[in-house]
Amino acid sequence: MGDVQLLPVDRFGLIRRGDALAAGWSDTMVAAAARSGDLVRVAPGVFVVADDLHATPHGRDDLFRLRSIAVASSVRDRGATILSHQSAAAVHRLPLLKADDRLVHVTRNGVNGSGERGYRKVHALELAADDIVTVDDIAVTSLERTAVDVALEGTFAQALTAIDAALRAGATREAIAARLRGRRSPGSRIARAALVHGNGLAESVGESWSRAEMIQAKLAPPTLQCEHRADGETFRSDFDWRCRLVGEFDGLHKYGRLRRQGESVADAVVREKRREDALNRSGIKVVRWIWADLEQGRVVPMLQTWLSALDTFPARPH
Known part of the structure; x- marks a missing residue:
């Protein structure tokens, strides 16, 4: 061979x-x-x-993107449908929470013809002209339309993750709201609530999911991507409460993103630990959690404990 x-x-x-x-x-x-x-x-x-990377979350996302492009660019399907929902998100490189990637999602512009056909899930929906854009010569739904379509069919956490990602990629809140106007589907209430709380400063799926849990538990809203100075270093936190409590979602991709030139992931982890120690010395408590904590519902109880104790924290040194 x-x-x-x-x-x-x-x-x-x-x-x-x-x-x-x-x-x-x-x-x-x-x-x-x-x-x-x-x-x-x-x-x-x-x-x-x-590729061994296909077994990782990011590799799986990329494989789904390629599968969606393969379907959209095949001669048989060209022009018949537009990539939409999770497939459009994959082409736009919008990370989603637990995306349905079993089938390639396409939308047929109209009201008839929805259903599963082989390797495709066909959605029959009416699309406006500005709902369709071209990415690498592939017809896909726009950022705003994609976020709305995903949000309408998901949980609050999935809706918030999609809207956060679209806002981060350049979609506007007004354009998303326009595509939700007049919607009466079962998911419209969830999508509108997610839009109210949507924030493009959320940098990952884990951060969006974390915030969704906080919102649903009615915790005090955090400030996102707040900067702190400690021991001459700048520390940018995922979540901040009153410059006294910092919350950090730890995903492996995060340390890859934080790496400096010539630095390994392990080096970045050590550097972040030193920053955390410096923040603790300056009177700022740092709380961290991982994906498994979100899966098992441990994040909200942990934050509730620390937020209830916030007023008892010792005064910060000057």
Whole structure:
């Protein structure tokens, strides 16, 4: 069997059957590579080279993006539908909370024809002209329309995550509100509530989910991305209450984002721990949590404990 790394890929990183055959591969060779796990089939006649990163959350998101693009760019489906909902979010690179990526989501502009068709989930919805944009020559719903479509079908946490991500990517609150105007579907109340609380300063799915839990528990609202100075260093916190209590969602991607040039993730973790120690010495309590804490409902009780004790904190040193 040939080396899959030598197979021709298009500008998206997709390997198409016709290109593989033109490069001297046979259908038997392609099928064998897929069975062995060297290739991953993302759509009929379309593959990507397998990568260990596909097992990670970000790798799974990217694989779903490629699968959505493969479906949208195939000759059979071209022009018939527009990528929407979670698939449009993937193409826009909007991270979502527990996205439904079992099928590629497309919208047929109209009121008839919804349902599941093979590898696609077809939504029959009326789209305005400005609801459709082009990203890398792929027709997708706009940032605002995508956020609304996802929010209407999800929980409050999922809706808030979608709206936060869209605002962070440049969508406007007014344009999202316009697309919610007049909606009477069961999810419209949730979507409107999420828009009220939406904030583009939230930098990750974990931060949005954390804030959704705080909002639903009616905790005191935090300030997002507040900066503190301690021991000559600047520390930017995910959540801040009265410059006395700092909350931090710890995801592995965070330390990758915080890395300086030439610095490893481990170096970034150590540096952040030193900053935390400096903040503690300056009278600011730092509370951290991870994804598992959100999954198991531990974040709100922990914050309730610290927020109730906020007024008893010792005075900050000058």
